[in-house]
Amino acid sequence: xxxxxxxxxxxxxxxxxxxxxxxxxxxxxxxxxxxxxxxxxxxxxxxxxxxxxxxxxxxxxxxxxxx
Numbered sequence: 001x002x003x004x005x006x007x008x009x010x011x012x013x014x015x016x017x018x019x020x021x022x023x024x025x026x027x028x029x030x031x032x033x034x035x036x037x038x039x040x041x042x043x044x045x046x047x048x049x050x051x052x053x054x055x056x057x058x059x060x061x062x063x064x065x066x067x
Contacts, residue, residue, distance in 0.1 A: 010049040023050050 006015045006022060015022045022044045030038040051062050 006044045008045045008049050009043040010045050010053060013046075015044055015046065023047055025050070 007013060008015060009025065023046070025043040025045060027041045027043070028038060029040070030036070032038070047062070047064055051059050054062070
């Protein structure tokens with residue numbers, strides 16, 4: 001997926017059109033789980049920025065397509 005005009009929510013640097021690595025981070029707020037009502041917020045980040053901020057025990061769960 002190529003994206004133009006977005007910035008990383010961690011480093012605030014742009015994610016340019018030549019990068020194919022933007023990570024979508026979705027945060028869902030469930031006000032009522034049974035009714036599945038709530039709101040969602042979407043953020044973008046560089047793969048490396050997200051990996052570097054995860055706890056070391058969770059970093060292994062992230063897999064980049066070119067790895």
